[in-house]
């Protein structure tokens with residue numbers, strides 16, 4: 187059946203829908219409901235590898251006990267496994283300064299400190315916790331860090347504790363030097379950080395049934411980051427309810443910065459901690475030791491990625507360059523932006539790439555924001571923009587900083603400048619959509635989200651996004667999909 191060698195034809199085969207349904211039911215990856223083309227490309231690779239031309243035969247194989255290794259190969263492809271050490275530094279700050287000190291003290295009375303990284307991929311996440319704990323409390327021995335994932339091949343890599351340069355991106359030299367041993371292009375995690383971390387193959391779908399012991403008992407902290415975004419909302423809710431049961435009273439859940447925080451707040455108490463939001467099980471005496479977080483009514487969304495929001499916002503930037511109104515953008519009554527689509531590419535007088543000066547200065551802005559020095563971050567970012575007016579990266583960073591300060595309208599304007607300068611900036615369209623949705627403008631929100639969706643769907647899978655701190659196009663695509671689904675009710 188030579189026709190199956192074409193992925194474009196593959197997903198028209200009657201067996202394709204059966205395969206897709208099987209995979210979504212097995213894994214929960216509802217993400218694939220409307221991604222036949224992407225799934226067909228993955229499946230095609232495996233048909234070629236196995237020299238199988240019949241899709242029904244392939245489905246029978248991966249459903250059979252003998253085909254579990256082949257299923258695992260496919261899972262390695264279809265379940266996005268992007269991860270790296272200390273991903274989302276704000277959350278690691280929150281662990282270090284707010285969450286772990288209290289949990290460690292509690293564990294001293296109770297016995298073992300139990301932490302679960304659910305959907306750990308190749309292990310950077312549980313190992314980051316191991317590094318953090320060994321630095322915070324070297325004498326603490328009663329630690330149990332569990333990493334689970336549906337994909338056995340990824341777990342094999344995790345157990346080997348060997349990582350690529352890419353998985354260590356952003357890691358300070360000091361941590362590389364102290365925690366890893368270099369081997370050619372690879373990095374071996376030193377044995378003391380590997381000890382105490384165990385890995386187990388586990389499908390999160392299985393925690394919906396079966397006793398808590400099967401899932402590993404109850405935990406002080408669960409990290410389930412960048413996993414639930416690939417699930418349908420209903421499944422996500424059922425898993426969240428179960429994760430809640432699997433936390434001790436006073437235990438914490440950390441999710442990815444793209445996960446729908448209002449949904450999670452139905453199950454656990456959102457708590458504002460070092461520049462991010464974490465979720466806590468607060469049944470009784472243990473709960474409520476930290477101030478709870480009130481979801482914002484307008485604009486002031488929870489921080490995206492920076493720790494240490496100061497108590498009083500700094501004043502607006504002293505001076506920002508004036509930008510022309512973006513073609514396709516206009517401002518309506520109440521200053522509500524109306525009617526914009528992806529504008530035609532601007533014709534800048536100078537090519538931004540030749541004008542960008544001092545990108546190091548932008549890294550410095552990141553560091554200031556990460557350290558919670560918002561006033562200096564804002565000043566430095568404004569200075570950077572004055573020198574590099576046509577670099578969208580500066581305006582994007584400024585938008586994030588402004589939003590963190592509750593300056594939604596100014597943040598919105600900065601985002602408009604980003605899409606004016608780079609109409610392909612998917613994250614800027616996404617944030618514009620989010621802001622429109624927050625102000626109740628569903629029509630414009632849909633437009634912005636659709637722009638973001640169209641842009642990410644044209645990128646190869648796993649493409650890191652400009653300004654995304656490691657977020658890849660597939661992840662944003664899933665998020666956008668959920669926002670659009672919510673807007674469409």
Ligand SMILES: C[S@@+](CC[C@H](N)C(=O)[O-])C[C@H]1O[C@@H](n2cnc3c(N)ncnc32)[C@H](O)[C@@H]1O
Pocket residue numbers: 212213214215265266267268269270273304305306307308311334335336337340388389390391410411412413442
């Ligand atoms: C994007 S990675 C996230 C890795 C890590 N948590 C992080 O944030 O860096 C998502 C992981 O979830 C896993 N996953 C997806 N569906 C799963 C399921 N049903 N059960 C367990 N793991 C799953 C994937 O295999 C993948 O390794």
